[in-house]
Amino acid sequence: MTTLHDHLATAEVLVCCGSGGVGKTTTAAALGMEAARLGRRAVVVTIDPARRLADALGVPGGLTNDPVRLDLDEPGELWALMLDTASTFDGLVRANAADEGQAERILANRFYRNVAGSLSGTQEYMAAERLHALHLDPRFDLVIVDTPPTRNALDFLDAPSTLSRFIDHPLFKMLMLPTRRGLKVFNVAAQPVLKTIGKVVGGDVLADAVAFFQAFAGMETGFRQRADEVITLLAGDVTRFVLVASPRRDTIEEARFFADRLRRSGLSVGAVVVNRCTPTFGDAPAKRPRSAAAAALYDNLVALHATADAERAHAADLLRGDALPDDVHTTFVPTLPGDVHTMDALAAIRSHLFPAAR
Amino acid sequence: MDPLQFVSTARVAIVAGKGGVGKTTVTAVLARAAIRRGLRVLVVELDGKPTLDDLLPGVDVQHISASAALGEYLDTHGLSRVAKRLASSGIIDVVATASPGIDDIVVLGKVKQLERSGRYDLVLVDGPAAGHAITFLLAAKGLLATVRGGPIAAQATDVAEMLADPTRCQVVLVTLPETTPVNEAVETAAALRDRVGVHLSPVVVNAVDHGPLLQADAAPEGSAMRAAAEFRNARRSLHATEQARLADELDLPQLTLPVVPGSVLDAEAIDHLADQWDPR
Numbered sequence: 064m065t066t067l068h069d070h071l072a073t074a075e076v077l078v079c080c081g082s083g084g085v086g087k088t089t090t091a092a093a094l095g096m097e098a099a100r101l102g103r104r105a106v107v108v109t110i111d112p113a114r115r116l117a118d119a120l121g122v123p124g125g126l127t128n129d130p131v132r133l134d135l136d137e138p139g140e141l142w143a144l145m146l147d148t149a150s151t152f153d154g155l156v157r158a159n160a161a162d163e164g165q166a167e168r169i170l171a172n173r174f175y176r177n178v179a180g181s182l183s184g185t186q187e188y189m190a191a192e193r194l195h196a197l198h199l200d201p202r203f204d205l206v207i208v209d210t211p212p213t214r215n216a217l218d219f220l221d222a223p224s225t226l227s228r229f230i231d232h233p234l235f236k237m238l239m240l241p242t243r244r245g246l247k248v249f250n251v252a253a254q255p256v257l258k259t260i261g262k263v264v265g266g267d268v269l270a271d272a273v274a275f276f277q278a279f280a281g282m283e284t285g286f287r288q289r290a291d292e293v294i295t296l297l298a299g300d301v302t303r304f305v306l307v308a309s310p311r312r313d314t315i316e317e318a319r320f321f322a323d324r325l326r327r328s329g330l331s332v333g334a335v336v337v338n339r340c341t342p343t344f345g346d347a348p349a350k351r352p353r354s355a356a357a358a359a360l361y362d363n364l365v366a367l368h369a370t371a372d373a374e375r376a377h378a379a380d381l382l383r384g385d386a387l388p389d390d391v392h393t394t395f396v397p398t399l400p401g402d403v404h405t406m407d408a409l410a411a412i413r414s415h416l417f418p419a420a421r
Numbered sequence: 422m423d424p425l426q427f428v429s430t431a432r433v434a435i436v437a438g439k440g441g442v443g444k445t446t447v448t449a450v451l452a453r454a455a456i457r458r459g460l461r462v463l464v465v466e467l468d469g470k471p472t473l474d475d476l477l478p479g480v481d482v483q484h485i486s487a488s489a490a491l492g493e494y495l496d497t498h499g500l501s502r503v504a505k506r507l508a509s510s511g512i513i514d515v516v517a518t519a520s521p522g523i524d525d526i527v528v529l530g531k532v533k534q535l536e537r538s539g540r541y542d543l544v545l546v547d548g549p550a551a552g553h554a555i556t557f558l559l560a561a562k563g564l565l566a567t568v569r570g571g572p573i574a575a576q577a578t579d580v581a582e583m584l585a586d587p588t589r590c591q592v593v594l595v596t597l598p599e600t601t602p603v604n605e606a607v608e609t610a611a612a613l614r615d616r617v618g619v620h621l622s623p624v625v626v627n628a629v630d631h632g633p634l635l636q637a638d639a640a641p642e643g644s645a646m647r648a649a650a651e652f653r654n655a656r657r658s659l660h661a662t663e664q665a666r667l668a669d670e671l672d673l674p675q676l677t678l679p680v681v682p683g684s685v686l687d688a689e690a691i692d693h694l695a696d697q698w699d700p701r
Contacts, residue, residue, distance in 0.1 A: 082440065082441070083439065083440015083441040084439070084440045084441010084442060085441060173567075177567075262500075262571065262572075263495065263500070263571060263572060263573055264523065264568065264571060264573055265568040265570055265571040265573070265574060267567075267568070268567065268568055309441075311686070312686065313472070313686055314441075342652060344645040344646075344648040344649040344652070345644075345645035345648075346645060347645060347646065348646070354639065356636040356639035357639045357640060357646070359635055359636070359639075360635055360636070360637070360639055360640045360646040360647070360649070360650045361646055363635055363646075363649055363650055363653050364645055364646050364649040364650075366682070367649050367652070367653065369682075370682060398656070400651075400652055400655030400656060400659075401655060401659055402599045402600040402601065402659055402663075404600045404601055
């Protein structure tokens with residue numbers, strides 16, 4: 064069985080996926096710390112707009128789109144960054160534009176400015192794009208990605224149609240044909256379908272959108288090629304997926320959804336991390352004590368163990384069936400007494416993730 | 422004062438909070454409690470997976486998707502030909518792209534229509550996932566800043582009016598009694614007030630481990646009972662501290678829900694949680 068530790072030692076890309084609130088970001092950070100201990104040069108990419116990772120890593124002023132190196136006393140390195148969808152998109156436009164003029168036309172377009180950070184799917188696409196760029200970056204040998212907490216977080220696996228969001232967009236396709244025949248913008252906007260759209264959303268909004276897609280012409284080859292490279296990377300042997308869950312019935316169901324999603328894309332879960340498990344404390348005394356104070360402690364112990372048992376049963380549901388590989392390595396991380404928002408707490412999480420390595 | 426009085430002060434209540442804080446649980450418990458008070462309640466679920474039907478047997482639950490809401494809106498505003506053409510060419514997506522936020526506006530427009538129908542005393546909306554509550558609620562204002570005419574602008578105007586009117590609409594923020602969720606709730610509350618201008622109801626603190634601290638030294642050091650008690654006490658202290666900090670940093674009344682033992686959320690658990698606020 065390949066353990067989480069094996070993955071950490073050999074992978075070049077680790078993707079943490081799971082639903083919101085299960086501790087994905089914390090897990091990604093703890094994996095990064097352990098990677099640095101193993102001597103690897105790791106970079107953790109978070110997408111969480113809530114600056115959770117910055118909180119946990121104690122980065123003053125928060126994380127930015129550029130990687131910052133964290134101050135760790137380890138043989139390797141740990142870097143972290145927070146994905147800025149809009150500026151990643153800007154960079155991609157600059158890299159693929161035929162000339163400065165085309166890049167500027169797109170970047171200044173009002174429609175582009177509106178959608179660059181907000182179009183559905185863009186965030187997932189840019190996360191994949193950034194992952195690809197960091198994988199090629201000579202400063203790092205391991206990229207750990209914390210995916211967005213949404214069901215469509217793994218949409219970037221559906222390449223290239225979802226990945227190349229813009230070039231496969233119906234509006235773009237519609238505009239490209241007439242452009243090749245040399246039609247001008249005002250003619251395009253006179254098409255019945257576009258007229259209809261203009262009626263609904265307003266003429267100037269549509270004009271901006273049309274101008275954007277026209278400025279985009281010629282860049283689709285570069286985008287498509289990049290999309291293919293990302294898919295090759297994600298499907299390759301150097302990439303491993305870590306499924307993160309918490310032991311509640313509803314989040315376990317979500318985890319199963321993610322596992323199925325990966326399987327349908329021909330990928331498999333490399334390891335499972337179940338966070339926030341109620342800890343156990345050893346056997347209760349044979350008899351409930353007579354004194355009221357001790358009896359309350361006995362009841363507490365029994366109640367915590369009952370909760371822990373129920374949680375294990377939910378987690379077993381996830382591992383049953385064919386959603387996950389039979390021998391997938393699963394780690395249970397207990398709820399800590401305090402909140403995980405400091406480096407020390409992260410180190411505690413790490414010691415639970417890698418007990419053998421301590 | 423009745424802590425649940427707010428459910429009858431505005432017809433629309435939008436439940437908002439980060440992923441994993443228990444928005445759906447809180448929506449279901451509020452619905453159950455409001456029904457016990459004799460209110461006619463509709464629960465609205467956005468896109469996502471249908472979980473509220475199971476949690477609320479016998480309650481009206483409506484699922485609203487952006488494309489269906491847009492089609493319906495155009496249809497009822499004399500634009501049925503437009504709606505048909507857009508639907509047949511699969512171009513709703515194009516419209517949504519050309520005009521960011523339009524999907525949020527038509528969804529909120531549908532909520533407004535349900536509010537105006539007079540069929541319900543309370544329309545409870547299980548808000549969008551993750552950090553999207555602010556974007557979701559800002560969509561109407563954002564669109565009005567760039568678009569002047571057209572049916573969608575008219576829709577945005579109606580939505581913005583509803584959101585700004587505390588007698589019609591309020592937002593129920595949900596959080597957990599832990600450090601990061603409390604920080605996020607305080608930030609989100611400020612953004613909702615300043616940027617959206619929406620009225621905030623009491624904030625709901627979910628999954629609180631209530632109860633007095635255990636007398637851990639009643640068991641010998643190193644024993645399982647002692648360790649379990651110390652763990653439980655640490656959790657309870659954290660929850661009490663964070664709840665107090667939330668009270669300090671956010672000037673809203675608080676409602677709390679206890680942690681659900683056994684980690685199973687079903688209709689029975691919802692009923693039981695509703696007892697906390699509104700004993701039968």
